[in-house]
Amino acid sequence: MSELCTLRRISAAIILGTLITLTFPVFAGEVVMKSGFTVDFEGNPVPVQGLTLDSRRQGNPGPVQNYPMTMFDAVSRRYFLPLSQIAETQLGDPFVDEFNIKVQPANRQQMFGSVGGFAGVTPFSEFGRRIVTLRGPKENLDVVQGISRIRPDYVQLTGINYNWEYNVATRTIPIDKLHQAMLQATNQASHEERLAIVRLLVDAEYYDLAQQELARIATDFPDLQERVNTLQLEIRQVRALQFLNEFRRRLAAGQYDLVYRKTFQFPRDDVNEATLAEIDKMQRDHELALDQIDRILAALSRLQGEVKQQDLLPRFRDMRAVVKSQLSRHTLERLTPFLQNIDDEFLPAEQKLALAYSAWVVGPSLADTDVDTAINYWDARDTVREYMLGTNTIQQSELLVRLKGIESIGPDVVEAIVRLMPPLYETSFEWVGYPQSLQTRDSEMLPYEVILPVGYNPHGKYPVIIALAADGVDPQQELLWWGGEAPSGPAHRNGYIVIAPHPSVGENSAVAGWPAESVIRVLRDARRRFAVDSDRVFLAGHGGGADAVFDIGMAHPHLFAGAIPILGETNEYAKHYWENSRHLPFYVVSGELDRDVFERNAEDLTRMMKNRFDVVLVEYVQRGLEDYYEELPHILDWMRVHERAAQPLEIDMQTMRPTDNRFYWLEFAGLPTNLTQPRVNRYGNALPPRPLPITGKTTQGNTIYLTVGAERLTLWLSPELVDFEERLKVNWRRRTVFNEIPERSINDMLEHVYVTGDRDRLYWQRLSF
Structure with a gap:
């Protein structure tokens, strides 16, 4: 046993004058979810019937009970997880490392029913005391707190003049103050x-x-x-x-x-060999990549001088200039076929260059040694880019005709080109690591803030956080909450692009300031500007922004890899929309004393957990209206194991607004009047709209069954959904509306990319009825 491990045992037995370290029979454990996300906890897991107060207080009144979720105590917070999403639970050794500092608690028996925001906080004294000023309904309240327990993971704060005790992450308190408190005691x-x-x-x-x-x-x-x-x-x-x-x-x-x-x-001093070996390998891998880049550039230059067909030289020069300016570790893999054949004596210079330049545009799997094919690939890429930048529909139609007239260019090639294309608009590298203010490049000109991570490269792929600020909070403040300072900020360390839209006004918004169409416009604009990984876009927010996360996430689940509402509330739409988020994971953060938010959300979240949805619910014990920055490392760990769900073969959704008109591959318009016009009862009081069921199912027999009460439908088809080699039947309104072999349409594919900017989820045909 190492000396450090031995010290853990020793510290449990120390009894001091004003500082006492005690041993409790509490076991540390770890629960692993099916997604791969892990949660550390203490004690034993607690089966839970529901999230409402009545359900949690009910206990076990009878011999047969259903417990669809489990509560795990992480001391400063509680995690509620669906039983169906738990892969493994492990109990570990007793946790015994902690210092207990004697603090005389308040004699008052009254506890806070809720805690608003902090109006002010004084620094900790050398004795571990501070004053927290809470906002009250009539006047502010000063609470004197003392550090009463110190552990590596959390610090307990005890109210001295009020009965209020809770835990905070150790790293949220300046370590010099903790150190002083321990030295004094x-x-x-x-x-x-x-x-x-x-x-x-x-x-x-x-x-x-x-x-x-x-x-x-x-x-x-x-x-x-x-x-x-x-x-x-x-x-x-x-x-x-x-x-x-x-x-x-x-x-x-x-x-x-x-x-x-x-x-x-x-x-490197006194470091074990395995660690040093991995460090050395990181250096060698990078040096090897740099050597390969140098070798490729030198070979391209040398081979260009060996080209016998002089009419090819202008094209090859242009291609080499592009590759030279953009070749890096992010793009090196594309040229694998060229590297493998760079010394082939039987391939002439022209064919080697064709292999390199074709691979650059369409990737290794479609690389070709034919010079004409390589040139056609580049011409197709230039045409696709021109189409994407276009604003005139007539010119775009002409570009599509030109594209389809290029030899060797089919939907598979266009798909490869689209996936490897850099963003449409160049980004100054001066932006990287610093907040920037932008506007969407459309008629709305919606403002938003953005931070690009350290090391950003337009030829990489970067996950995105769309962060919606709380009411009255500057979007740049929300941006920095996630992004932090370069290069050590949370988003930089994990390689995230962070986007913070400004609030706007929309008549179809259920949450003030956050209409879904505005948030979607900002996402689409970002996709055109930056190297966005559309399969890893996370929607997050605080307060009113978190309310919108619930609403937008449930209304548009196909756009996101996960939703993260922090101190958010579900609204009346969630009573029906919760079913829409079957494939959208949620990470919900709340405070036990934040008004009655937990109770308001309990019914909707209970339904989601009972129906086996991927939900993580975190409740901070005896905490109120805070930003919960200490939860961010756990949120980032959760995000790391999630990405946008695959296209579901079966859709079972509900809509209540004309703008909530697409779910995955099914789009619709012309909804019934009870959704587009307000409903009132006989007394003139407003009534909530009735939900409209939206169902679609794709069978193994290449048949799609639809039940949609709308006037018009659009299906977006891809090889993941249907077989393009077999006849496809589409049934809607009890009749067959399509019965043909699907067509691989370049027009439809590019139209979808042009509108959405999504280059990761491509569709090969659009059917409209």
Whole structure:
């Protein structure tokens, strides 16, 4: 057993004057969801019948009960997870590392029923005290808090003049204040008490401070020098592993140059061989990629000089200029066929260049050694780009005719071109890492803020967070909440583009300031400007923005990989729309004392969990109206394992608004009047609209059955949905409206990309009825 592990046991037995460390029979555990997301908890999982207060208080009144969800206690918060989404639950060793500081709590028995926002917070004193000023309905309220428990993962705060106790993440409190509190409360003449502080600092990942504390221990207790040396060695190894994990995260985000530079700053002394081997491999991989890039560029130049057909040289020069300016680790894989044949003595220079330049446009699988084919690919790409930039429908029709007239260009080639095309509009690299203000390039000119992650490359693919701010909050503040400062901010470390739209007005909006059509316009504009991974777009927000996350996510689930409402409320539409989010994961964050929000959402979220939806519900214990920044690392872990669901073969949705007129591959228009006109009862009071069921099913027999009470329908078909080699039947209104072999249409494919900007989910045919 290592010295650090031994210290964990020692710290459990220390009894101090004003600081007491106790051992409780509490077990740490981990629950793994089917998505791969993991949650750490303590104690035993608690089966739950429902999320309403009545359900949670009911307990077990009878011998037979249904428990569709489970509650996991994470001390500062509770996680409610659907039983159907849990893959594995593991109980671990007892958790014993903690310091309890004696704090005289309030004598008042009254507890807060709800907690509004903080009007002010003083810094912690050296004794671990602060004053929190809460906003009240009539006047503000000052609450004196003291640090009463310190653990690596959380700190407990106890009200001194009010009965209010809760936990916050350790890293939300300045470590110098925590350190001062521990030093004030410990016996500095006891090396075991001081070593217990070292252990806590290490577990909390404050390695520099732990090393400094060990150095002071070695000075004060010279006979412990050997023991201190052992601990310092283990800390260096643990920290090295932390660096390694950070490098892995950055590489996954495509930050190759940054990681390469940082590996040379890696502390190599006293690091185990396995860690050093992986660091060395990261350096070699990058150097190999750079060598391959140099080799490719040199070969392209040399081969161009060997070309015998002089009429080809102007085209080859233009192609080489493009490749030279855009070749990087993000695009290197495209030229794999060229690298594999670069020394082939039997291939003439023209064919080698054709192989390289064709692969650049359509990817390795469609690369061709035929020169005319390679040139045609580039001509097709230029035509597709011109079409995407067009604003005149007549000119676009002419471009489509020209495109289809190019030899060797079919839907499969156009699809490959679209997937590999860079964004339509260039982005200045001066923007990378800093907030920028933009407007949509359409008639609406909707404003939004954006941050591009460190290392952004227009030829990569980047997940996106669309962040909707709370009422009265500047969108740039919401942007920075997610993005942070470069290069250490959360979004930068994980390679996310963060977009914060400005609130707008829309007559079809159920949430003030956030009409869905405005948010969708901003997303489409971003897809044209940036290298967006449309399969990993997450909709998130706080407060009123979170209300919109519920509403927009349930109304347009096909656009997002996940929805993250923080302190949001479901609205009257959710009573019907919750069924629409069967394929849209939700990560819901709330505070136990944030008004009655948890109770208001309970019914809708209970239905979702009972029906096996992928939902994570987090409730912070005895916490109110806050931004819950401490939950962000867990949210990012959850996002890492989610992407947009595959096209469902069966659609069973409901709509209540004319603008909520598309679900996945089914689009419709001309809804009944009870959805487009307000309903009133005989007394003139407004009535909610009735939901309109929308169902569609694709069978293995290549038949689509539709039940939609609309005047017009549009189906967007792809090979994932239907077989384009077999006859397709479409039944609607109890009759067959289509009975033909589907056509692979370049027109339909490009029209969809032109409208939506989505280059990851492509459709090969549009059918309208």
